[in-house]
Amino acid sequence: MTSSDTPENGPDSGKILETLRLVQDESGTSNVLSFASLEGIAVRDGHAQISLVTSRDDAHRIEPLRPRAEAALARLPGITRATIVLTAHRAPGQPPAGGGHRPFRLDSPANNPGTPETRPTGKLLPQVRAIIAVASGKGGVGKSTTAVNLAAGLAKLGLRTGLLDADIYGPSLPRMLGHSAKPFVENGKIIPIEAWGMHAMSIGFLVDERQAMIWRGPMVMGAISQFLGDVAWPELDVLIIDMPPGTGDAQLTISQKLSLRGAVIVSTPQDIALLDARRGVAMFEKMNVPILGLIENMSYFCCPNCNHRTELFGHGGARAQAEESGVPFLGEVPLLADIRASGDAGAPIVLSSPDSEGAHAYTAVARAIAQSLRLDR
Numbered sequence: 206m207t208s209s210d211t212p213e214n215g216p217d218s219g220k221i222l223e224t225l226r227l228v229q230d231e232s233g234t235s236n237v238l239s240f241a242s243l244e245g246i247a248v249r250d251g252h253a254q255i256s257l258v259t260s261r262d263d264a265h266r267i268e269p270l271r272p273r274a275e276a277a278l279a280r281l282p283g284i285t286r287a288t289i290v291l292t293a294h295r296a297p298g299q300p301p302a303g304g305g306h307r308p309f310r311l312d313s314p315a316n317n318p319g320t321p322e323t324r325p326t327g328k329l330l331p332q333v334r335a336i337i338a339v340a341s342g343k344g345g346v347g348k349s350t351t352a353v354n355l356a357a358g359l360a361k362l363g364l365r366t367g368l369l370d371a372d373i374y375g376p377s378l379p380r381m382l383g384h385s386a387k388p389f390v391e392n393g394k395i396i397p398i399e400a401w402g403m404h405a406m407s408i409g410f411l412v413d414e415r416q417a418m419i420w421r422g423p424m425v426m427g428a429i430s431q432f433l434g435d436v437a438w439p440e441l442d443v444l445i446i447d448m449p450p451g452t453g454d455a456q457l458t459i460s461q462k463l464s465l466r467g468a469v470i471v472s473t474p475q476d477i478a479l480l481d482a483r484r485g486v487a488m489f490e491k492m493n494v495p496i497l498g499l500i501e502n503m504s505y506f507c508c509p510n511c512n513h514r515t516e517l518f519g520h521g522g523a524r525a526q527a528e529e530s531g532v533p534f535l536g537e538v539p540l541l542a543d544i545r546a547s548g549d550a551g552a553p554i555v556l557s558s559p560d561s562e563g564a565h566a567y568t569a570v571a572r573a574i575a576q577s578l579r580l581d582r
């Protein structure tokens with residue numbers, strides 16, 4: 206639910222705004238809305254979540270008012286608990302605060318669990334049994350589509366599954382899961398959203414795509430580190446990470462901060478993509494991350510009318526590459542219109558059309574991964 210909706214069985218947004226205005230500071234001249242604008246209101250099972258946008262400089266003025274404002278909201282009919290989330294947006298071109306390491310700050314400084322510099326250096330996410338990176342050497346080969354459907358395939362096997370979109374420049378998870386609501390923040394930690402039976406988090410749930418696009422170099426690294434530490438993942442059997450494309454610093458940061466059980470490399474059959482896949486394999490090997498295998502995406506095209514199979518980009522390159530590199534070949538996924546359409550519609554094909562050819566292809570790979578890591582429950 207957004208600010209334009211009227212919360213069901215609860216006060217309307219006018220009443221909520223009025224309540225926020227009544228909570229004044231000591232001087233009696235300012236209230237929460239003097240320093241922030243309303244971005245969204247959601248009321249679920251009596252829990253109201255109010256999302257406010259403010260500037261980094263004004264966030265500390267709101268903080269002293271926040272507990273009182275939350276208490277006042279919790280006294281409204283239909284509300285038993287209220288959480289106010291502050292989102293500090295940086296205007297395009299404006300330099301980031303703190304020397305470039307904090308491109309976004311979801312919550313107030315008081316709730317900040319630590320910057321990348323101050324946080325303990327041990328590996329993060331010990332509550333996750335297996336963290337798997339899905340990577341590709343170059344963009345556009347279907348890495349995100351593969352990550353989402355592998356996660357869906359693992360969830361279908363009964364595994365407690367999480368999905369992290371670490372593609373800071375081009376987050377695609379909100380679109381692919383059909384979910385655009387902002388996540389809750391509790392005790393300074395972001396609670397992953399739940400969609401299609403999975404827990405999921407993406408920078409795209411927090412800032413809009415254009416903002417993510419303007420981040421560069423060190424800001425991206427800072428964002429990734431912050432992001433990895435600030436999300437309250439539950440206990441999971443498996444967490445799939447949709448890695449940023451390429452083999453640069455962002456990938457190294459993730460490999461260093463997390464204890465990866467393995468990496469899956471996605472490639473198309475074209476030579477150039479395979480060359481990039483080779484770089485991806487080499488990077489993970491250098492980081493001592495085991496390669497779980499290669500997946501050939503857009504392997505062949507099957508005409509939906511006559512079933513004729515066309516190998517648009519050549520075929521079998523990934524299998525040959527896998528053999529040459531001594532890594533397992535996990536399987537091939539055909540180029541299918543309904544894979545693209547389901548991604549655009551926010552409904553992973555593995556779950557929305559479980560009997561389709563595309564779903565079978567992803568499910569087979571998910572099963573192979575679960576078996577090789579002994580994740581079966």
Ligand SMILES: Nc1ncnc2c1ncn2[C@@H]1O[C@H](COP(=O)(O)OP(=O)(O)OP(=O)(O)O)[C@@H](O)[C@H]1O
Nearest residue numbers: 344345346347348349350450539540541544545548
């Ligand atoms: N097997 C497939 N059949 C049909 N379309 C596919 C297939 N795999 C991916 N696509 C489509 O190709 C496009 C790119 O896929 P996707 O976003 O998953 O790639 P990516 O490698 O993650 O790209 P980027 O690195 O730019 O984020 C999307 O429109 C997606 O729906």
